[in-house]
C-alpha cells in the first residue's frame with residue numbers, strides 16, 4: 001500500500017506537481033521524486049500520462065453495494081422551523097436521486113415536529129422517517145447518533161446528506177465513525193460520476209484548493225454540505241409522500257451529556273450564516289462606534305453584520321460576527337466589505353459569495369482582487385450616503 | 396486529572412499563496428506550525444491542570460518531523476508527548492486518523508479528558524475529534540468556547556451559530572475547542588530548555604496494536620481523486636467619480652442584485 005514513482009517511466013515532465021496538495025513531489029534531474037512530507041493520499045494518481053505514478057490500492061468492497069439505495073437528507077430545525085440548509089439539501093438531493101433513479105427521503109428527529117414532516121414532503125421528500133420524543137427536542141450527539149445509525153443500518157441508504165453546520169458536523173462525523181463509512185466535509189459541489197458514485201467537491205487549505213473525493217467501497221456515501229451553496233427545493237403543496245414513524249426509544253447505554261441551557265445571542269436577529277446579505281466591517285472603521293455605520297446599512301438591507309478578526313480581537317464586535325478561516329463561512333447573495341483589507345484568512349470565509357462589493361480607501365487593497373464591484377474611498381463618507389440612498393428606494 | 400491533547404502539524408496556510416500564472420499553490424518557504432486551534436487546546440489543558448492538578452500529555456500522528464510540534468507543546472508546559480509514526484499511517488482520511496489516534500490514546504491508558512482543536516486548518520474537516528470519541532465510546536462536546544471543572548463534572552459552553560449551549564458532562568469526555576476559549580501562552584525559557592532535552596515517545600503501528608487494515612490509505616473509505624485551485628475573480632468593476640455618483644451607482648447595483 002502506498003504511492004510510488006517508477007523511474008523508468010518518468011520523463012520529468014512535471015505534470016504531477018500541480019496535483020499534489022502537499023507540495024510533496026519534486027522534479028530533479030528530469031525525474032520526479034516523493035519528498036518525505038508525502039502523505040500517500042493518492043491525489044497524484046491520474047496526473048501522469050506515462051503511467052509512472054503507481055498508487056497501490058488494493059481496497060475493495062466488503063459489502064454488497066447494490067443493497068444500498070436512496071438519497072437521505074437529515075433535517076435540521078430551529079425553533080419549530082426547518083433550517084434553510086435542509087431545503088437546500090432537498091434541492092440538491094432531488095437532482096442526485098433523479099440521476100440515480102432512486103428516492104429522496106428525509107429524517108426528522110425532535111418533538112412536535114409533524115408540521116415540519118409535511119414541509120419536507122412539500123419540498124420533495126418521498127418518505128420522511130420521523131422520531132418524536134421529548135428528549136429529542138434539542139439536538140444532542142448521543143441520542144441523535146444512536147437513532148440515525150440504527151436507521152442507516154436497517155434501511156441501507158446509498159447517500160446521506162447533512163448540513164455543514166455546528167450541529168451537522170458534530171453529528172455526521174460521529175455517525176460515519178459508528179457505521180464505518182467515509183464522510184466528506186463541507187461540500188460545495190455534488191454530482192454522480194460515470195460509475196454511479198457520488199463525486200464530492202470541497203474546499204480545503206482555507207479555501208486555497210478544491211478537492212474532489214469519492215467513497216468507492218463503503219456505504220452510505222456521506223457528505224456534509226455547506227449552507228447557502230445549493231438552491232433550495234421549491235415548495236409544492238401537491239407533492240405526496242409518506243410519513244414513517246420510527247422507533248425512538250433511547251436505550252440506557254446512550255451517551256448523554258446534560259444540556260443545561262441554550263442561550264441565543266444573535267445580533268440583529270439575523271443568522272449570519274443564513275443571511276442573503278452581509279455587511280462586514282474591518283479595522284478601516286477607525287473606532288468601535290463606527291460599527292453603527294455597518295449595522296445601519298445591514299438593517300436598511302435586511303442583512304446581517306460581519307466583522308474581520310482585527311475588529312473582533314480589538315473588542316469592537318462580538319466573536320459570533322467574525323467571518324473567515326477562524327470565524328464563520330458565509331455565502332450570501334451580496335457581501336459588502338467595508339474597510340477590510342482582504343487577508344487570505346478573511347477571504348476563506350466569504351470568497352464564494354455571489355457578489356462581493358468592496359469599499360476601501362486603498363486602491364491596492366487585496367480585497368479588490370476578489371471583489372466584483374469596488375469603490376475606492378472613505379467609508380465614513382460612503383456608508384452613511386449609501387444607507388440614506390437605499391432607505392429612499394425602500395419607500 | 397489526566398488530560399490528553401491531540402495536536403496536528405499543519406502548513407501555515409497564511410503563507411500559502413497562489414501563483415498568479417500557473418494557478419498552483421506556492422509552498423516554498425511555507426512553515427509547518429501547530430494547528431492554531433490545537434494551541435488553544437493545549438492552553439485549555441494547561442489551565443485545567445493548574446486549576447485541579449494532574450498531568451497533560453500531547454499526542455500527534457504524523458511523519459517523523461511532526462516531533463517538532465510536540466517539542467513546542469513541551470515548551471508550553473505539558474508533561475509528556477507521544478508521536479505515532481509509521482509508513483502504514485500514510486494517506487489516512489479522518490476515519491483512519493481517528494482510529495489510529497484512539498489506539499494511541501488507549502495505549503497511554505488512564506485519561507479523564509481528551510481535548511482537540513475545532514478543526515485543522517489544512518484538512519478543515521472537523522471530523523477527527525468526534526471520530527476519536529466514537530472509537531473510544533465516550534461522549535463528545537464540540538466547539539467549546541469555555542470550560543471548567545465543577546464538582547467532578549465538566550461544564551462546557553458549546554458555540555452555536557446563533558448563541559451557545561451550556562452542557563454538563565461526566566468524565567471521560569472528548570472536547571474540541573474554538574479559538575475564543577483562550578489565548579495560548581508563549582513558551583517560557585525554562586520550557587524551551589526542557590523541550591530540547593525531553594525524551595519523546597515514538598510508537599509505530601505494532602506498538603499501539605493497530606490493525607493495518609484500519610490505518611492509512613488501507614483504512615480510509617474516502618479517496619481524493621483530484622485537486623484543483625479555485626478560479627478567482629480578478630476584475631472588479633470599479634465605480635469611479637465623485638463619491639455621490641459612486642454611491643448612486645452602487646445603490647442601483649445593490650437594488651438590482653437584491654430583487
Ligand SMILES: Cc1cc2nc3c(=O)[nH]c(=O)nc-3n(C[C@H](O)[C@H](O)[C@H](O)COP(=O)(O)OP(=O)(O)OC[C@H]3O[C@@H](n4cnc5c(N)ncnc54)[C@H](O)[C@@H]3O)c2cc1C
Nearest residue numbers: 282283284308309310324325326327339340341346361379
Ligand atoms: C491563523 C490565522 C487565522 C486568522 N483568521 C481570520 C479570520 O477568520 N477572519 C479574519 O478576518 N481575519 C483572520 N486573520 C487575520 C487576518 O490575517 C487579518 O489580520 C485581518 O483579516 C485584518 O483585518 P482588517 O482587514 O479589518 O484590517 P486591516 O488589514 O488593518 O485592514 C484595514 C483596511 O481598511 C482600509 N481603511 C482604513 N481606513 C479606511 C477608511 N476610512 N475608509 C475605507 N477604508 C479604510 C485600509 O486601507 C485597509 O485595507 C487570521 C490570521 C491568522 C494568522
Ligand SMILES: Cc1cc2nc3c(=O)[nH]c(=O)nc-3n(C[C@H](O)[C@H](O)[C@H](O)COP(=O)(O)OP(=O)(O)OC[C@H]3O[C@@H](n4cnc5c(N)ncnc54)[C@H](O)[C@@H]3O)c2cc1C
Nearest residue numbers: 184185401456488489511512514515518519520521522523
Ligand atoms: C485536500 C484534502 C481534502 C480532504 N478531505 C477529506 C474529507 O472530506 N474527509 C475525510 O475523511 N478526509 C479528508 N482528507 C484527509 C484528512 O485531511 C486527514 O485525514 C487528516 O489526517 C485529518 O483531517 P483534518 O486535517 O481535517 O483534521 P480535523 O478533523 O479538522 O482536526 C480536528 C482536530 O483533530 C485533531 N487531529 C487531527 N489530525 C490529527 C493528527 N494527525 N494528530 C493529532 N491530532 C489530530 C486535532 O486536535 C485537530 O484540531 C482530506 C485531505 C486533503 C489533502
